[in-house]
Amino acid sequence: MNILDDFITIASNGIYCKYGDFYLDPQQPVNNAVISHAHADHAVSGNKEVYCTQPTKEFMYLRYHRSAAHAFNIIAYHQPFNIKGVTLTFIPAGHMLGSAMILMEYDGAKYLYTGDYKIQPDATCEPIEWVKADVLITESTFADPGVIHPDAVSEIKKLNDIKSNILLGAYGMGKSQRLIQLINEHAPQKKVLVHHKIMPINQIYERLGFKLGNYQLYGRKLMKEQNGFVYLVPPFTFNSYIKAVGVKRLFASGWNSLQVNQQDTLFISDHVDWNDILSAVEKVSPKQIWTLHGNGKYLKEHFGCNIVVKILN
Known part of the structure; x- marks a missing residue:
């Protein structure tokens, strides 16, 4: 197992995986877009090939109509698919209907990109599920011990x-x-x-x-x-x-x-709070944590030398 420090990088168009030549939730149209969910800050129009769940496709088409994508590849949860040598699997993220965490496997290592995710119960979407991974790539919007979401x-x-x-x-x-x-x-x-x-x-x-x-x-x-x-x-x-x-x-x-x-x-939040992120780390058991969309400094302080924490943004 070999964790690649550059498995994903922050490029001008968004989060890029050079090993599979695809973007995760790109911010500008790209050739290969793997989209975690349909909120506009994660799902832009005009991508050439889009990989997503069926609900995400339907929401994107409702918003963007014919410009939503040149082609949609509809992937069910737990159904592995391959993009240029990287194996990907959608795992329910609990954020909204059709939302997915994206498990990526390459060269013996597993990387789990959370997108936006939620642990609180929600009857209007698929409940979150967990898988083990070597690297947890987590959104850290509310990764602050002072932020605890009410019920x-x-x-x-x-x-x-x-x-x-x-x-x-x-x-x-x-x-x-x-x-x-x-x-x-x-x-x-x-x-x-x-x-x-x-x-x-x-x-x-x-x-x-x-x-x-x-x-x-x-x-x-x-x-x-x-x-x-x-x-x-x-x-x-x-x-x-x-x-x-x-x-x-x-x-x-x-x-x-x-x-x-x-x-x-x-x-009422649809994101994880501090305790939820700690729960995610416990469930995923990563060797490293990479943070996106927020400040990862508190996670770095919390885990110290026990887990490598890398701030990507």
């Missing part, structure tokens, strides 16, 4: 105490569907209204077998009644409702920069 169910239950209609801002893909399901299960007296931009995403979820519960398309007349409505809107629409009256404005996010205060925020 999503406790957060959603805050809606039960709000008597007025609610304007709830959230990202349309992944987050909104999770919120709809949570509201139906834990605040069932609320009536969910959905912005028209979110409805086609919901339809993909439903068609792929992930039932969200009760919701209906937003209607202006409905929101004029005080009837326990929760109107779920994407961020651009949320900001346009600054003068809305008769509603409680909330935003659901795991990002500190979007938190207003405890009264106006549902802190």
